[in-house]
Amino acid sequence: MEIINTVTQGVIEKAAKALRDGHLVAFPTETVYGLGADATNKKAVRKIYSVKGRPKYHPLIVHISSINIVDKWAVDIPDYAFKLAQTFWPGPMTLILRKNQVAKDFVTGGQNTIGLRIPDNQIALKLLEEFEKLGGSGVAAPSANRFGAISPTTAPSVAEELEKFMEKEDLILDGGQCLIGVESSIINCTQENPALLRPGAIDEEKIQEVTGIKLSSTQSNEEIRVSGSFKSHYAPKARVVLGKDAKLGEGFIALSHIPTPTGAIRLASPRSVDEYASTLYEALRSGDQIGLSKICVWEPTGNGLAIAIRDRLAKAASGN
Ligand code: TXA
Ligand code: MG
Numbered sequence: 001m002e003i004i005n006t007v008t009q010g011v012i013e014k015a016a017k018a019l020r021d022g023h024l025v026a027f028p029t030e031t032v033y034g035l036g037a038d039a040t041n042k043k044a045v046r047k048i049y050s051v052k053g054r055p056k057y058h059p060l061i062v063h064i065s066s067i068n069i070v071d072k073w074a075v076d077i078p079d080y081a082f083k084l085a086q087t088f089w090p091g092p093m094t095l096i097l098r099k100n101q102v103a104k105d106f107v108t109g110g111q112n113t114i115g116l117r118i119p120d121n122q123i124a125l126k127l128l129e130e131f132e133k134l135g136g137s138g139v140a141a142p143s144a145n146r147f148g149a150i151s152p153t154t155a156p157s158v159a160e161e162l163e164k165f166m167e168k169e170d171l172i173l174d175g176g177q178c179l180i181g182v183e184s185s186i187i188n189c190t191q192e193n194p195a196l197l198r199p200g201a202i203d204e205e206k207i208q209e210v211t212g213i214k215l216s217s218t219q220s221n222e223e224i225r226v227s228g229s230f231k232s233h234y235a236p237k238a239r240v241v242l243g244k245d246a247k248l249g250e251g252f253i254a255l256s257h258i259p260t261p262t263g264a265i266r267l268a269s270p271r272s273v274d275e276y277a278s279t280l281y282e283a284l285r286s287g288d289q290i291g292l293s294k295i296c297v298w299e300p301t302g303n304g305l306a307i308a309i310r311d312r313l314a315k316a317a318s319g320n
Contacts, residue, residue: 001166003159005174007123015171016130019044019139024051024166026144026158027127028175029119031092031184031200032151032281033158034063034141038131042106045140051165054147059109061094061117061184062138065128072137073114075100080211081189087210090120092184092201107140113190123175143183144172150234150281150316153178157285181278182308191216199308201277233315236284238292240316242299251287251295253280258298267295277305284316 004011015025022044025036035051037044039062049056062073067085070077074097081095099114108114116138119125128139143151144158152158155174166172185200187207193216196204204215238251246252248263255276256269268283270276287295299313300306 001159001163001168001170001172003155003172003174005155007173007175009126011173012123012126012130015127015173016134016136018169018171019127019131020134020136021169022047024048024170025127025139026155026162026170026172027121027124027141028155028173028178029063029121029124029141030179031119031182032153032178033144033155034061034119034124034139035144035158035162036063036127036139036141038136039107039138039140040102040104040136042104045106047167048140048142051162052142052145052147053165054142057109058142059111059113059115060107060140060142061115062103062107062140063117063119063124063128064138065118065125065132067118069132069138070097070116073100073103073116074098078189078192080194080213081187083210084187084189084194084207085118088202088206089118090125091118092120092180093117094184094186094198096186096188096190096197098190102137113188115186117184121175121179123173127173148233148235150236150284151183153181153278153281157282160285177278177282179278180274180305181281182305182312185308199311201305201308203304203307205303234312235316236295237288238284238295240284240313241294241296242313242317244296246294246296249292251292252297253283253295254298255300261296264296265290265292273300273302273304273306273309276300277309280309280312 103114185202186198188195246264252264
């Protein structure tokens, strides 16, 4: 495995070739780092599962560079899904659509749907474009962490998670810190009304505003599996406790206006909800690095990204 710190055009070309040749390329997106493979190459996609230690039948998101490629993967796309794509792509949103025959079981986890996303990150977009120039159709990429662990938002965190499991020809492209810091919103677009399966930067209010359709609150399609919807997920090794003050030697994360309890170890003091999202995962990781056994977290209030942060924190807290 090679980490590449300065991602030039030459590096993009090398990485696209690596993907074409069936190797893995971890790359930055605006949400979190992804561990990418050619989404049509069974052997390459299988490697993603083994490197992540992920159960076999969890579907992967396919990343594409432009809206024109949606048809390559999906059929019966509802109008509201097009509206969402036109408004929020490139961006932190994954659409679940009915798949066509290009989307094989090894990428969809055997479901009749496919998750698609155009990421808003220059390295990711250039890589996808270059890969498509070589004949590629899309890059399957889950978050670049071991199954159940916290998504990495920096390249060193990707290496820390996966280095041991990656092969010599695999690459990690360093694009600095991810701007948003929590995973994309996942919207099920296979029904009459859209449904939000995983909250992210695009919240229900925005979805409703753009589509003009009320979201269905219950998930009627029982077939759908979202691995992030497992209760224990996004968890550091330390125990995460919500809404309690930290004691001597315990980790503490809260918005900057909340003072650090005496003797606690402050891991992050974000000044806004956006900054909270972009620093949270690295803060939890830093708690593990210094060997803390407990991290106390005060969640942000409000809508938008705050909902996504509370969702991930609730999962981290129920993880241990
Ligand atoms: O922000 C993100 O979405 C990042 C970056 C790398 O794009 N990716 C990401 O992938 O978070 P992953 O695999 O860690 O989480 C994707 C979630 C999984 O929980 C998976 O089950 C769900 O999306 N998913 C993918 N395809 C699906 C489908 N066809 N139906 C239902 N859920 C799906
Ligand atoms: Mg993940």
